[in-house]
Each structure stands twice: as C-alpha cells, then as structure tokens.
Amino acid sequence: MRVAIFGTGYVGLVTGTCLADVGHQVVCVDIDQAKVDGLNRGVIPIYEPGLEPMVKANHAASRLTFTTDAATAIAHGQVIFIAVGTPPDEDGSADLQYVLAVAETIGRHMAVPTVVVNKSTVPVGTADKVRATIAAALAARGQEIAFDVVSNPEFLKEGDAVADCMRPDRIVVGAANPDAVALMRRLYAPFNRNHDRVVEMDVRSAELTKYAANAMLATKISFMNEIANIAEKVGADIEQVRQGIGSDPRIGWHFIYPGAGYGGSCFPKDVQALARTAQQHGHEPKLLNAVEAVNDAQKGHLYTLIQRHYDRGEDEGVRGRTFAVWGLAFKPNTDDMREASSRRLLAQLWEGGATVRAYDPEATDEARRIFGERDDLVFCENAYDALDGADALVVVTEWKQFRSPDFTRLRDTLKDAVVFDGRNLYDPQEIEAAGLAYYGIGRGRSLHA
Numbered sequence: 105m106r107v108a109i110f111g112t113g114y115v116g117l118v119t120g121t122c123l124a125d126v127g128h129q130v131v132c133v134d135i136d137q138a139k140v141d142g143l144n145r146g147v148i149p150i151y152e153p154g155l156e157p158m159v160k161a162n163h164a165a166s167r168l169t170f171t172t173d174a175a176t177a178i179a180h181g182q183v184i185f186i187a188v189g190t191p192p193d194e195d196g197s198a199d200l201q202y203v204l205a206v207a208e209t210i211g212r213h214m215a216v217p218t219v220v221v222n223k224s225t226v227p228v229g230t231a232d233k234v235r236a237t238i239a240a241a242l243a244a245r246g247q248e249i250a251f252d253v254v255s256n257p258e259f260l261k262e263g264d265a266v267a268d269c270m271r272p273d274r275i276v277v278g279a280a281n282p283d284a285v286a287l288m289r290r291l292y293a294p295f296n297r298n299h300d301r302v303v304e305m306d307v308r309s310a311e312l313t314k315y316a317a318n319a320m321l322a323t324k325i326s327f328m329n330e331i332a333n334i335a336e337k338v339g340a341d342i343e344q345v346r347q348g349i350g351s352d353p354r355i356g357w358h359f360i361y362p363g364a365g366y367g368g369s370c371f372p373k374d375v376q377a378l379a380r381t382a383q384q385h386g387h388e389p390k391l392l393n394a395v396e397a398v399n400d401a402q403k404g405h406l407y408t409l410i411q412r413h414y415d416r417g418e419d420e421g422v423r424g425r426t427f428a429v430w431g432l433a434f435k436p437n438t439d440d441m442r443e444a445s446s447r448r449l450l451a452q453l454w455e456g457g458a459t460v461r462a463y464d465p466e467a468t469d470e471a472r473r474i475f476g477e478r479d480d481l482v483f484c485e486n487a488y489d490a491l492d493g494a495d496a497l498v499v500v501t502e503w504k505q506f507r508s509p510d511f512t513r514l515r516d517t518l519k520d521a522v523v524f525d526g527r528n529l530y531d532p533q534e535i536e537a538a539g540l541a542y543y544g545i546g547r548g549r550s551l552h553a
Contacts, residue, residue: 211241278310431501
C-alpha cells in the first residue's frame with residue numbers, strides 16, 4: 105500500500121520504517137529541510153536500537169523516502185498518518201496546533217478519497233477537530249471528497265520502539281466506517297499473522313485508550329515510589345516488598361520498580377493532558393494529580409539522600425564536592441532527556457555548589473545542547489573516567505553497562521566511598537561489604553529505622 109506519514113520523530117520515523125520494511129511504499133514528510141536532507145543521506149536524528157540499519161536498507165530499496173513536499177506525499181498516500189508532536193500547552197493540556205496544521209494541509213491538497221490516521225497521542229475529541237479542519241479546507245476549495253479520520257494510537261517504548269512496532273501487543277483502531285477499518289487491517293496484515301492483534305473500537309474510545317494506558321503505567325511507578333518512601337520511614341526493604349507483591353498475578357512484575365522518578369516524552373505529558381481533559385469536562389482527577397505530584401517530588405529524592413549523607417552539622421553539605429553521575433537519559437537505550445530525572449539532580453547539585461562529572465552512553469550530545477559549556481560540568485568518555493576526582497557516585501539511568509561495576513575500584517577511586525543508587529541496581533549487602541556506603545530508593549542506608 106501507499107502510505108504518507110507527517111512527522112519524522114520517534115513515532116513517525118519508526119512507524120514509517122517498519123511499514124516500509126514489510127513492503128509498503130512509504131513517504132515521510134517533515135517541514136525541517138535539514139532533517140529531511142540528513143535522513144535521505146542516512147543520518148538518523150534519534151538514537152533508537154535497530155532503527156538506523158532499517159532506515160538505510162528501506163531507503164536504498166526505494167520503499168522509504170523523505171520529503172518536505174506535502175502535496176506530493178498527500179497525492180501518494182492511500183493512507184495518511186499524522187504523527188507530529190503534541191507538546192504540553194501552558195496549562196498542561198496537549199497543544200494540537202501541529203496536528204491541525206497537518207489536517208489543514210491535507211484538506212488543501214487531497215484529490216481522492218483518503219483515510220487520515222491520527223497516530224499522535226491526542227486528547228479525546230481530536231478526531232472531530234481534524235475532520236472539521238479537513239472539511240473546512242475542502243469547502244474553501246469548493247470540493248467534496250470523501251475521507252475518514254481514524255484513531256490508531258502508537259504504543260512504542262523508546263529503546264524498544266522497533267520491536268514494539270514489528271511485534272505489537274495490540275493494534276488499536278478507532279473508526280466509524282467499516283471500510284476504513286478494513287483498510288487499516290490490510291495495512292497491518294503483515295504484523296498480524298501470528299494472531300489477530302487488532303482491537304476495534306469507536307474513535308473516542310481509541311483516543312482515551314492511549315492516555316489511559318500511559319496513565320496506568322505512570323500510576324504503578326508513582327505507587328511504588330510512594331511505597332519506597334514509606335519503606336524508608338519504617339525500615340522496610342522495598343526490594344523484598346516488590347518481590348512480595350509482584351508474585352501476586354493480579355499485580356505482576358511490570359512497572360513496579362521504584363526509582364528516581366519517570367521522565368520522557370510520554371508519561372509526564374500524557375498524565376498531565378489527561379488530567380486537564382478531565383478538568384475541562386468538570387471532573388477532578390484526584391488520582392492523576394497525585395501520580396504527577398508523587399513523581400515531581402520523587403525527582404528530588406536523590407538529592408535529599410545526598411544532603412542527608414553530607415549534612416554533618418559542621419560543613420556546607422555538597423558545596424565544593426564533586427559527584428560522578430552515571431546516566432543522563434530518562435531511560436536506557438535512548439538519548440532522550442525530556443523530563444529526565446538527571447536534569448533535576450544536576451540543577452540541585454549546582455545550586456548547592458557542587459561539580460558534576462557525567463557519563464551517558466548516548467545522551468552526551470543532547471546534554472551538551474541542554475546545559476551548554478559550564479565550569480561545574482564535565483562530560484566523560486566512559487563510566488570510570490567519571491569517578492576520577494569524585495567524592496561520590498550517583499546512578500540515575502539503569503543502562504546495562506552500569507549493572508555490574510567493579511565495587512573495589514569504586515571504593516578505591518571515590519574520595520568518600522559512597523554510592524547513591526537511583527535505580528536500585530545494586531545489592532546493599534554486597535556493596536557495603538566492598539567498603540562502600542550505599543543509599544538506594546527504599547534500600548540500604550536510606551532507611552531511617
């Protein structure tokens with residue numbers, strides 16, 4: 105099938121590449137000429153495992169092309185995906201200006217009956233706005249052309265996006281017209297051979313499904329962080345608690361790891377947007393507000409533990425000290441630092457008068473862009489370089505390469521021989537036995553009792 109995709113971010117680029125990989129003819133559109141030129145040369149603007157070779161292979165096979173020419177893309181597409189950003193507006197609600205701008209462009213250029221697919225994460229009711237925008241643009245041209253607007257939300261995890269796209273858990277299709285559903289089934293047939301993954305529903309339900317899924321996962325994370333904070337107060341080990349509750353199949357093992365708070369482009373934005381949608385419809389979303397509040401507080405928890413360790417009554421806490429920070433991205437296998445916990449931690453350390461030596465396998469360039477050059481920040485070539493001259497180590501992102509460090513080397517290199525583990529990667533007994541003071545989230549010396 106012939107597919108046009110507006111947007112070459114995580115969603116648009118991954119979706120377009122995976123559709124091309126199973127044989128569809130895909131044109132991806134972006135307004136950024138430099139980005140398009142780069143993609144046509146094989147320069148991938150994001151880090152996502154497995155994506156780069158797929159883009160290059162499908163581009164070389166002419167199944168995947170990139171352009172700034174919207175009209176040509178619209179003429180090409182039997183199916184047109186909208187996969188542009190929906191950043192938070194000032195009040196936290198989703199900003200739909202880019203989605204609606206694409207809709208208006210489609211209305212200006214479409215010449216044959218078309219299925220328009222909302223792939224972006226959008227509030228309930230957006231399909232109606234997209235439909236109205238396209239209809240208005242058609243009316244301005246004096247044209248009557250049949251079209252359908254379908255909601256087909258993405259469920260891609262950064263770091264696993266290619267696998268999620270090629271082997272989806274479910275394919276949610278929200279549509280009013282059975283013909284549009286049939287077209288979407290044909291499009292996704294190559295991903296659907298093992299068993300039927302398509303979940304059909306109405307458009308508004310599909311729009312809400314995406315927000316509900318992300319909000320549920322965010323809720324699990326905030327819940328575990330809340331329990332970890334209680335564990336610290338009462339002297340319980342959160343890892344033992346996790347084992348105890350995770351073995352209950354009604355709860356399960358997924359998303360019950362406590363840590364330094366969630367970040368990224370989805371959870372913070374989507375929980376906020378869903379809460380604002382509820383408020384706009386006269387409902388106070390108490391649980392969603394709590395999820396957001398717990399996460400916001402949790403991003404400051406590592407610094408609280410650091411302060412506690414260094415507050416000995418006679419000095420200035422972290423002032424003049426140097427901290428090695430392992431991990432800057434909001435999660436492993438990405439260079440994305442949007443809403444990352446590291447950003448809060450670094451800001452707090454600098455405000456306290458400390459210096460940071462940071463290492464991340466992929467996010468250094470992004471961190472340079474965000475923080476610029478400053479005297480109290482050194483970017484290091486590898487994890488152990490970050491330890492040189494450091495008083496303590498703070499682990500913020502759970503990259504695999506951080507899971508089994510040489511504890512003896514840590515003890516001998518760090519001036520204060522202390523580790524603050526924001527992702528509970530290490531066993532408190534093992535690391536303490538190696539001669540290091542250990543503070544985890546709800547574990548180790550973080551416990552008050």
